[in-house]
Amino acid sequence: MFFKSKERPQWLVAFLGNPGDMYRDTRHNVGFRAGELLASELGVSLKKMKFSAKTAQCNIAGQKVFLMLPQTYMNRSGDAVYMAAKNFRILPEHILVVTDETNIEPGRIRIRRRGSAGGHNGLKSIIMRLGSEDFPRIKIGVGLPPHPEYELADWVLGKPSGKDAKAVQDAIAKTAQAVQVIISDGVDAAMGQFN
Numbered sequence: 001m002f003f004k005s006k007e008r009p010q011w012l013v014a015f016l017g018n019p020g021d022m023y024r025d026t027r028h029n030v031g032f033r034a035g036e037l038l039a040s041e042l043g044v045s046l047k048k049m050k051f052s053a054k055t056a057q058c059n060i061a062g063q064k065v066f067l068m069l070p071q072t073y074m075n076r077s078g079d080a081v082y083m084a085a086k087n088f089r090i091l092p093e094h095i096l097v098v099t100d101e102t103n104i105e106p107g108r109i110r111i112r113r114r115g116s117a118g119g120h121n122g123l124k125s126i127i128m129r130l131g132s133e134d135f136p137r138i139k140i141g142v143g144l145p146p147h148p149e150y151e152l153a154d155w156v157l158g159k160p161s162g163k164d165a166k167a168v169q170d171a172i173a174k175t176a177q178a179v180q181v182i183i184s185d186g187v188d189a190a191m192g193q194f195n
Contacts (some may be wrong), residue, residue: 009057009066011183012090013038014081016099016122019071027142028074028156030172031098031122034140035069038176051083061184077122078129085130092135096182097126098175100156104141107167109174111138111182111191136187138178140171 015035023029039046044056046069053068066088070080085095099122104110114134117123127133143164145155160168174194181190 007064008088009064009090011060011063011065011094011096012068012081012084012088013065013096013098013179014053014068014070014077014084014126016074016077016097017069018073019069023157025159026157027102027160027168028100030100030140030142030168030175032069034098034138034172034175034179035067037172038179039067041176051080051087053080053084055084060180063183065183074122074125076125078125078127081126082129092130092132095126095130095135096179097123097135097137098179099123099137099139100142101139102142102144102152102156104139104143105167106141106143106160106164107171108141109138109171109178109194110141111178111187111195112136113187113191136182138175138182140168140175142168 015031017029017032035046039056042058044058046054046056046067048055052072053070056067058065058067068080068084070077072079099120113136116133117127178190178194181193
């Protein structure tokens, strides 16, 4: 059962990735993995299809939160986010986006209140559809390829291994905590704790 109009969620949290088993453990799908971990910790299941996304509703620190894993593929993440935001009338500052970031080393996360897409196609799509850059985001570090000639697309669609895999898993766990801190205590508090 979904929120009635008077029970609209106060937050929308979009975890970015690509649908399908072939992408499951890739660097590009760390957002999905963070969403699945958070949902599990909160005792909810991201199964209901709505707004072209797997979704769940939950409460965090007394606030109603709508979690989503867009199933539109990364480059069209904005379609799903826009549909949900429009339906629930949620302003960009209450749309939290979780995504991968190659310019951050594995194991680290970076929280920002707003900003450009920085070359990330999922963020580009969301900025274009919302018509705003003013939404908070958590970027999960997956690192850069080891060699300059390595294609970035191949890198993000590859799976981390060895110590990188462990570091990425640690960052995913931090991200699940950071989402809750942002909603309970605000972006600044989360930046101070996790950046």
